[in-house]
Amino acid sequence: MLSVGAGYNATLRKLILFRSIFGNLPLFYIHIPHRFVLFSTSLSGIISHKLVREQYLNLDLKRIQTHLDVGQTETLTHSVNTFYSFIKLVPPGHIVEFNESSVKIEKLTTFRLSRWDNVLKTTHDVTDAFFSLFKQAVELSAGSTSSTPIATHLSGGLDSSSVSAMLRYIQPDRVLHTIHNKSKFADSDESAYAIAVSDKINSVHHEVYQSEEDFELIRLLTAAHGQPIATKMPPTLITSMLLYAKDRGCEVLLSGSGGDSIVGSGFEIFQHAFETRDWALLENLLEKRAPYFSYSHMYSDWDNLSSEKKVDLVKQFYFYNRVVRQKHKGVSQVVKTYLDLARNTDLSHSYFLKRAWTSLMNRANKPSVSGTLNIAAHDLIEASNSKQQPSFNYPASLADSLGSTAANLFTDVFNPTINRSQEGFFDLGNHIGISSRSPLQNKALLELCMAVPDTVKYGNGLGREHFRNSMRHLLPEVVVNRPGKATLTSAYGQEITFRLWNQAKEEFMESTNIWSFIDRKKFLGEIAILENEQIPYTQKSNTWCHVTRAVTLHTWLEWMSSSGYPISY
Structure with a gap:
């Protein structure tokens, strides 16, 4: 097509x-x-x-x-x-x-989940169907030119590992380069998983430290894309992967992008159990999930605790978070949720008191992170709000008639910000002569995964059971059964954003264009958060996004100006 x-x-x-x-x-x-x-x-x-x-x-x-x-x-x-x-x-x-x-x-596109109504009768049916469609998706993305080398971005997560393994399965003789972004930090180092996959599939494996020329790469992307890049973090990683793969003679780089939302985890069943007040199901789900949790950051002796104690702590952790998430609905809703759980589950009042007290102490002892959600200048906000524009929400349009569950899913799968990022990398790939593709972004796969019941996806508590089962014979067990993956709330996120700002700040601060669009006071407040070493990384994700978005906007405005394009509105 x-x-x-x-x-x-x-x-x-x-x-x-x-x-x-x-x-x-x-x-x-x-x-x-x-x-x-x-x-x-x-x-x-x-x-x-x-x-x-x-x-x-x-x-x-x-x-x-x-x-x-x-x-x-x-x-x-x-x-x-x-x-x-x-x-x-x-x-x-x-x-x-x-x-x-x-x-x-x-x-243009309609989704027909009914095709699976009388097909997915057992978990084996689900496994077979997923494997078949995933195989077709990888074949389509990889192309048939087996005489040319091909590359995959192998992070070590289930998605990219599965793409790499399936590619080797269908093209056993093709030269396959697996490229892994080697992290400098222990909390985001997944190289052992990537090596395990590479060894099993016999790929030409490369561990690459991504380029540190963050600002220059944003300039390159902006010129190719024609507008600001929409990423929340400096886009150095995928840019480095594309350039490295091109240097190895590859014309295609495959990744596992989009897999999390398309494949699904089955964790939505927690929300269903709570909303329907199916307390027995909720506690059963938590008991299944407990073996895959680790609270060693909160309990130094976590690994030595009994399984019963771990189950209890996992339950209390869930109950506490469920109550806290009601804060935006007001005190009455917080109290209602607390009492509801207390009457119907083995909620621990002492656990709640201890967690609440610890939270208060942490707030008192740590710097206050009083960031903002929008760093736009006041005049920009006023001017943009005064202009009425027709609106169109294409995730909602695609989900029309499929129900609220599909609407929430499609907001994630077809998120415009993610889509714009991918369009930017298409432009970059087109510019340098390599195509970036994700086999998991496939309509037939999405339809299948939407039709698979959450209970099947959730499985024994690890989640994504339908995906894991279909790949067990192609992947190392350590990868198939890994419960999570590294996140960007780490030292990596801080380093790359801090480095980008140091590279861009002199030109940025002297710009005559950017301050028409960005509130200087708000932005400098975000820079203060970025530079404050006492603030934990987990509280800086919004700041990293602000700094990256501000720099990409500045880069675009400067590109417009230097190219002779008028900056008018």
């Missing part, structure tokens, strides 16, 4: 553009009623057109504001907007129909 396409009906004088559901190949357009339509997979190509450059290159203030908002409160409703007011994006899984005076967006 084509990723993008166009059709024209000369009789009706109608143009149609379409884009596949998981098409990382972007398709942009500008439509000026009764004058012209211009479309391209290259945003840079559209803005360089003489007519667009001279008359239609106004900046989209609302889009800039949402870029600076880590809360992303309006990202979904403005999902087809670019950073240029007149230029729009064809949303994945949709068609855009033009006539001389108007534009209409319609859903």
Whole structure:
């Protein structure tokens, strides 16, 4: 199936553009009623057109504001907007129909979960179906040119490991380079898992320290993409992987991107059990989950505790977090939830008191992290709010008629911010001559995983059981059964963001463009958080996003200025 396409009906004088559901190949357009339509997979190509450059290159203030908002409160409703007011994006899984005076967006893709109704009768049926579809997805992404080497980004997690192992399974003789980003920090070092996979599949394995030229790589990405990069962290890792794979003679780099949300874990069953007040099911789920938890950061003797004690602590931890998550609904809801759990479960009052007291003491003894969700300048917020714009939420459009569960899932799977990041890496790959692809971003796989009951996904408490079972014969046991993976709330996130800021700050602070869009006081407050060594990494994720987004916005504005494009709105 084509990723993008166009059709024209000369009789009706109608143009149609379409884009596949998981098409990382972007398709942009500008439509000026009764004058012209211009479309391209290259945003840079559209803005360089003489007519667009001279008359239609106004900046989209609302889009800039949402870029600076880590809360992303309006990202979904403005999902087809670019950073240029007149230029729009064809949303994945949709068609855009033009006539001389108007534009209409319609859903192209439908989901048919009913095809699995009488097929998935046993867990073996699920395993077989997943393996078959995953194999087809990897075959499609890898292509049939086995004479050329191919690369995978092998992090050591279940997703990237499965992509690498399946690729070797279907193309046993092809030269396969597995590229692992070697971390300098113990809390994000997964090299042992990657080596275990590489040894099993006999790949040419590379441990690579990503480039430290963060600011220069953002400049490169921005010039290729034509607008700010949408990542929450400096995009050095995937950029380094693409460049390294290209240097090894590869034309394709496969990854496990998107697997978490598409495959699913089954953990949603906790919410179902709580909402339906199925207390027996809830406690059973927690008992199954307990062996895969580790609270060694809270209990130094965790490994020596009895299994019964661990189960009890896991339950109390869940109950406590369930109550705390009600804070945004008000005190009455917190009390109601607490009493509900106390009446129906073995909630420990003493555990709650101890946790609450510890939380208060930690707040008193640690620096206050009073960051902000939006660092946009006041004038930008006022100006963007004063301009009414038509909105379109394509994740909601795709989920229409599938129910609330699908709506929540699609907000994650088809998140516009993630999609824009992938479009940026398509542009970079196109620029340097390599294609970045993720086999897990596959419609048939998504339909299957939506049809698999949460109880099957949850399995024995590890989660993702349908995925793990299908890969057991291809992956090392240590990878199949690993309960989690490294996160970016680590020393790695701090180092890379701090390094980016040090590289960019002189040019950034002297800029004449950026301060029209960013609140200086708010931003410098985020820099103070970034530079404060007493604040734990777990409280800095919003700050890392703010700094990265500010630098990518600055880089785009400077690129616009140096390229002779007008900065007007």
